[in-house]
Amino acid sequence: MPAERLDSGTVEVDVATDEMLLNMGPQHPSTHGVLRLALRTDGEIVVDVTPHIGYLHRCAEKIGENVTPRQWIPVTDRLDYLAAMNMNLGWALTVEKLLGHEVSEKTQHLRVLVAELNRIASHVVAAVCYGLDLGSFTPFVWGFREREKILNLFEELCGARLTYSYITPGGVTHDAPGGWLDKCDDFLTQFAPCVDELHALLTSNAIFVRRTAGVGVLSPAMAIDYGCTGPVLRGSGVDWDLRRDGESCYTRMYEGYEFEVIAETGGSYPNDEEYPPVPPAAVLGDSWHRFYVRMLEVVQSMKLVRQAIEKYRNTEGEVDKPIKLKQKLPEGEAYLETEAPKGQMGFMIIGDGSSVPWRVRARSSSFCNLSVVRELCRGVLIADVVAIVGSMDLVMGEIDR
Amino acid sequence: MKIENMLKQLEDRYGRWITGSNAEVIDPWIEVAPQRLPEAARLLRDEPEWQLNMLHCITGVDYFEPDEKKAAKVDWQPHVEVVYHLSSMVHNHRLVVKVMLPRWKDGVEGQLPELPTVSDVWSTAAWHEREVYDLIGVRFTGCEDLRRILCPEDWEGHPLRKDYRQPPEYHGIKTG
Amino acid sequence: MAEYLASFLGPEWQWIAYAFTAVFSCVLLLALVVTAAAAFTWAERKVSARIQDRLGPTRVGRRFGWLQSPADGLKLLCKEDLIPAAADRFLFRLAPYISFCTAFCVFLALPFAGGFVALRLNTAAFFILAVAGLEVFGVILGGWASRSKWSLYGAMREAAQVVSYEIPLGLCVVIPVMIAGTMDLVAIGNDQAGWFWNWYLFHDPFTFVTFWIYVTCAVAGANRLPFDMPESESELVAGFMTEYSGFRWSVFFMGEYASMFALSGLGAILFLGGWNGPIPVVALIGDGVSLTGGLVPVPDGRTAELAAVFLGNLVGMTNFILKATAGVICMMWIRWTLPRLRIDQVMTTCLKYCIPLAAAMLLGAMLWTYTFPGGVLGALRPAPSAAVDVPSRSHAPHGNALHGNALSRRFASFRGSTFQASGSHAEHGNQVDHPVAVAFRSRQEN
């Protein structure tokens, strides 16, 4: 019956259903660690999501006020435990910015090599865990097989597989062992086909596309407004990468390296001819694009690692040793953001003349990425909440500090 | 240098609410009066030549020296400083805005200092303000649900304050 | 078998024969289902391992870890099976057994070979559909009775999924039934005897597509990925099985594997010729008698004939089990490669795509059998001579108009014995000129 002929009395009465409060977490298979999402659901449709964090809070910043910067490196390993190298790099560069300390070119190449290798590992874990959230278990096992090889390389380099504490303010703990660079080369050559396997199994998989395309669309304005950074921001088409647009003391490391920033500018990704095409259903800024940006960044990082190996081999000189343990910090404040795999990881240090900083601050990218989940998850199904949270690639260590 | 003339332009145009600035340090900053913060934030974001559309993070710093010996040597008065790191993706430049607050509201121990919120200008500020409230203890008026974000809801005290004593136990659990 | 046993006993002990046959087939089937479930858990681990580039169980049991499922069973037995405090204890305990029993009941009517069928029901296909629909009951009761929000969601998703895949599954079963003209699975199986192109899969293009719709609905029916809505691990923790542990949980799982085996078995019978192997070995070597006659000197005809039939059935059963296992392996293969669909996408696929497609295939298959009675091959072969009395499918009695010919051929395949009563009319000579009635009379004459 067309609406206007309805007399005012007989309004369509919807069956009143009451909402249910559902706790997804802190122990839940797909909340990537101890994150609790309090869902208010009406049947399968999620009315509101309130994330509760703080279950993994280890007072990293309070510790920072009682130990010297070099002693704080192990704490930075445990912020984003999937990309510990990038965390160390961020903190080391911030302290060097405060001290005004310049490291040798050879050290910079080694740092780029190690940071990009860790980015590959982190992105592979993010991609395959996302596949696991959506139900396909096989890519998860394949991805971890490749990551094991990277961890073996790091174990040979600095003795640890997860919390390396390798890049320290002033340089790196010790130089790369003999033959290590050839092992990196071999790893890269056999890794390229594996990326295509993941593409075949996930990116162009019809069911994966149906589950992710058009789900959790994040507009560029909202992304910037909520401070989202990294693949989440680039997934929404904002062409912003600190390795190219960052502060000089960070972008100096990447001078002389050619790489593309993966963001859909002008309707197409840079040289995307050999990757699976963007499916028609995918909307810019949805979960699929975030996943796709990460997969393409893996390839860029592989190119960067190859260039770093070449440059490291051709530069003479020695790798710098870290600064003295009790180095006095000058008065002043320094804040620096670096491009970690999950997004822009910012560190701030306030020196007051003694060797222990007055205040230390870690600004985490997943913290802001998580804050936008509440906006994206209104009115979606429960399965989509898992898809959206998975596409944000959250690590709770970094969020809770 | 670009940042120096930016600060000069800011001062001569908005002298009324910029109460201080410092260009020589590593990260040049300007200081804003607490009450004028929302207006300054909106201006900094919307003016075409600044367009600081990205709020990186809000940090609370507690300047207070507990033991007297060192307190004598220090040149600043005890206060709480809230630092805003802004940057513009359009012009690719950065700015630090600081706000100085008394440690306790009008001197009364336990009364948290007040500061108007900027979460309506940058939405990311909501969570950062909750964290500064949780760890440093600054009440952001106008922030819709100012709850503790990292510590449990019923935790007493603000851990990152220099004179913070950790309670011996929490709900019967020894806190070490 | 019952008559065979009864022939040895006196009249008053008849019931023992029937009782024994009933108990024997139940025990046999239960043993088969439980060992099948055990074998499939082991196969699932091995298949998933191979797909994921790893070894799978190798430690328990010597080479291939074949002791893994008994080890799992023992572990599950020793586990403490909790009952949540708020749970409805009676229904909580009962749910897994309902789900397993209904999944087991399907095997009663499922023929493993021409002669090997526990209960040869005339409406076997319909019975299987009815009972397969009940398996959901255990899942929903289990989900509701454990009083936890996650299991309630699992149960409700199961309800939504059942509502959406039952109809296309039924439609896909109707098409082979329509082609064979009977719901008796044994008759359907025998109808597909001969070379593999006699299978209904290749009967006509419509049944070929129907087979793939059947596969989709069977995967949905067995709650296997990408349709495993009720226990979607990554969203609903473990769906309706969240609160179950220990033996009760394994009964649920046996129910799932039993229904997987049953549905792929049904598919094998309806589309892949059930117990008829791709190459009709038994037929090629000649009748069973000659088979045993040549190899084994057999004293008198009857036992040889019985042995031959038994041997034929045995070969048939291995064919059937191989096909059903191939179906189950494919389900596992699908499970370990594809991600999971969302509940509304599952319902859209089943309701909006499978049902219209299945209906179209039903129409297409009906029109096809209407025009080419013998299926694809019937159409190619020259028109068969009328006098052929072997009731093969392409038999075309001397029908009058084209309409009469197809329609009467349709009823020609009914076994004549039911119509002795009508036969008597023929003597009175008062012919009823309804075309179909003519078909009965012609059916009676030859």
Added chain:
Amino acid sequence: MDPINWHSFFFLLFALAASLFAVAVVISSNVVRMAFFLVMSLGAVAGLFFLAGADFLGSVQLMVYVGGTMVLLIFGVMLTARGPFVSMQTGAGQWIMAAIIAGSLLAVLLQTALNVETWRTPAVAGHKTGEGETVSPGVDAENTATPLGMGLLGIRTHRLEPENTSRRDMAGYLLPFEIVSVHLLVVLVGAAYLARAKRRRNEEE
């Protein structure tokens, strides 16, 4: 020793199960248990049909009734069971009233059943064959569903009407079947519409 007539033994077993579960439906207070017992009692009735050899009807009963009750259970009970409805306490007065009515109805039924001559002794339950040995109807494997199906299509295979009687053309019962189903559809749509509107009006008062 007269051999136990297994046929009637199973018959009694299923009948007892059906009636006991039916009683359980009435007694139990938890709605979900009620629905469960209803399903079991209908399942027992399906067992009776199978016992009587009517496997088609048994399957129909299983699919339609038990499946239908299950859907009722899900959408009618589980999704709407809120607080007061989950467990219904019936007062003592209602029990007595129910007992009286049920008792009288049972008496009437028993009385009519008992004075039907042929149902008197269990031995007669199976249909007699020549040598007095009771062969349960289920064994006769030849009664198939085909006449049923074709009866629906209008060809009465059991009784081919001789052409001189008036009912020669309308042999089957297809037409009445269609009329009844359309009628039911109309009733359903009407009920759905009335239920929705009524709910709005009484909310206003």
